[in-house]
Amino acid sequence: MSIIINSFVGLIGIAGLYWGGDFFISGASSLAKRFNISPLIIGLTVVAMGTSAPEFFVSGIAALSGHPTLSLGNVIGSNIANILLILGIVSIFHIISGNRQLIVFDFPWLFFSYILLLIGVIIFASAKASVLNIWLGLPMFCSLIIYLYILYRKAKKEGEAVLQERLEIDAVDDTSQKSIPIIFVLIVFGFSMLLAGSNMLINSAIWFAREVFNVSERFISLTVIAFGTSLPELVTSVVAAAKKESDISIGNIVGSNIFNTLGVAGFSAILAPLPVVFPAFWIDFAVMLGASVLLFLFLFLFKRVSIKAGFLFIILYVLYIAYLYNTRII
Numbered sequence: 001m002s003i004i005i006n007s008f009v010g011l012i013g014i015a016g017l018y019w020g021g022d023f024f025i026s027g028a029s030s031l032a033k034r035f036n037i038s039p040l041i042i043g044l045t046v047v048a049m050g051t052s053a054p055e056f057f058v059s060g061i062a063a064l065s066g067h068p069t070l071s072l073g074n075v076i077g078s079n080i081a082n083i084l085l086i087l088g089i090v091s092i093f094h095i096i097s098g099n100r101q102l103i104v105f106d107f108p109w110l111f112f113s114y115i116l117l118l119i120g121v122i123i124f125a126s127a128k129a130s131v132l133n134i135w136l137g138l139p140m141f142c143s144l145i146i147y148l149y150i151l152y153r154k155a156k157k158e159g160e161a162v163l164q165e166r167l168e169i170d171a172v173d174d175t176s177q178k179s180i181p182i183i184f185v186l187i188v189f190g191f192s193m194l195l196a197g198s199n200m201l202i203n204s205a206i207w208f209a210r211e212v213f214n215v216s217e218r219f220i221s222l223t224v225i226a227f228g229t230s231l232p233e234l235v236t237s238v239v240a241a242a243k244k245e246s247d248i249s250i251g252n253i254v255g256s257n258i259f260n261t262l263g264v265a266g267f268s269a270i271l272a273p274l275p276v277v278f279p280a281f282w283i284d285f286a287v288m289l290g291a292s293v294l295l296f297l298f299l300f301l302f303k304r305v306s307i308k309a310g311f312l313f314i315i316l317y318v319l320y321i322a323y324l325y326n327t328r329i330i
Contacts, residue, residue, distance in 0.1 A: 006204045009203065013196075013199070017057070017058070017197040017229060018231050019193060020189075020191070023190030024194060026190070027178075027185075027186030027190055034178075034180070052232075052259045052263065052264060055229045057197075058074055058229050059264050060268055060271055061202065063268040063271045064271055065199075065202070067202065067206065067217060068275055069218055070202060070217055071268040073225070075261060075268075076222065076226075077221055077222035077226025078230045078260055079292075080222070080284075080291055081227055083294075083295050084313045084316050084317035085314065087250065087295065088313030088317065089234070091305040091306065091310030092311065092314075095304050096305040097299075097304040098299035098303065102250065102251060103300060106251065106254045106255065107292075110254055113143070113261035114285075114289055114292070116139065116262070117140070117265060117285075120132055120136035121276050124136070124276075125278075132269040132274040133269055136266070136269055137266045137267065137269030138266070140262045141262065141266035141267055143266075144266065201229075202225070205220040205225050208224070215325070218277075222284065233253060250299075294313075294316075
C-alpha cells in the first residue's frame with residue numbers, strides 16, 4: 001500500500017512541477033507585459049527560467065531541507081538526460097540540425113559552465129569529498145547573468161525577432177491582456193504548485209531509495225528526479241521538432257543545460273553547501289561532459305544529429321543508468 005501511495009505522490013509531484021512552471025511563467029510574462037516591459041527582456045527571463053524552473057525549485061528545496069546530495073545530482077542528471085535521452089528521442093523522429101550561433105556562442109558557454117563547476121570541486125576538495133559553497137555559487141550565478149546580458153546585446157543588435165525565433169516561448173507570443181487578479185492567481189498558484197510538487201517528488205524519491213530499491217539518494221536524483229524535472233525540455237523540444245524548428249529543439253537543450261549548471265547549481269550552493277563525493281562525482285561529470293562533447297562533434301562535423309545518432313544517444317543513456325544501478329555507487 002505504501003508503494004502505491006508514494007508512487008501516486010511522486011507522479012502528482014511531477015505533474016505539479018510541469019503545470020506549476022507553466023502557470024508561473026505565463027503569469028510572470030503577462031505581468032511584465034502589463035508594465036510595458038520589452039518582449040526581448042520577457043523572452044530572456046522567461047526562457048531562462050521556463051523549462052528549468054522544476055530543476056531550480058527541486059534543487060533549491062533539496063538544499064534547504066537537508067538533502068543537498070539531491071541538488072547536484074538533479075543538475076547533472078538533468079543535463080545528461082537532456083542530451084542523451086530527450087535529444088535522442090527527438091532526433092529519432094526528426095533530424096536535428098544546429099547553426100553557427102550554437103557552435104560559436106552557446107557551446108563555449110556550456111563548456112565554460114562545466115569548467116567552472118570542475119574548478120570549484122577541485123579547489124574545495126579534500127581526500128574523498130568536496131563541498132561546493134557560496135564562494136563557488138556566487139561566481140556561477142553571476143556568470144549566468146553575464147551570459148543572459150550578452151545574449152540580450154546580441155539580440156538587440158540582430159533584432160528581437162531573432163531571439164523570438166531562437167527561443168520560441170508561447171507565453172511571449174501571447175498578445176492577450178490578462179487582468180491583474182488573473183495574473184496574481186497564475187503566479188501564486190504556479191509558485192505554490194512548484195513548491196508542493198518539489199516537496200512531493202523529493203519525499204517520494206527518498207522513500208523509494210531507502211525502502212524499496214535500497215539505492216542512494218544520488219541514484220534517485222540522477223534518474224527519477226532528473227527525468228521528472230526534464231519533462232518541460234522534452235515537451236518543448238518535441239513540439240519544436242514537430243514544427244520543423246530543429247534550431248529551437250537543440251537550442252532549448254543547450255540553453256537549459258547552461259542554466260542548470262550556472263543558475264540551478266550556483267543558486268543551490270548559495271543556499272546551502274553541496275557535498276560532492278568521490279569517485280561518484282567524477283563518473284557523473286565525465287558522462288555529462290562526454291555527452292556534451294559528443295553532441296558538439298556531431299553538430300560540428302556533420303551539422304546534424306541523425307536518427308542513428310539518436311539511437312546511439314539513447315543506448316548510451318540506458319547503459320549509464322544500468323551502470324549506476326549495478327554499481328550502487330553512493
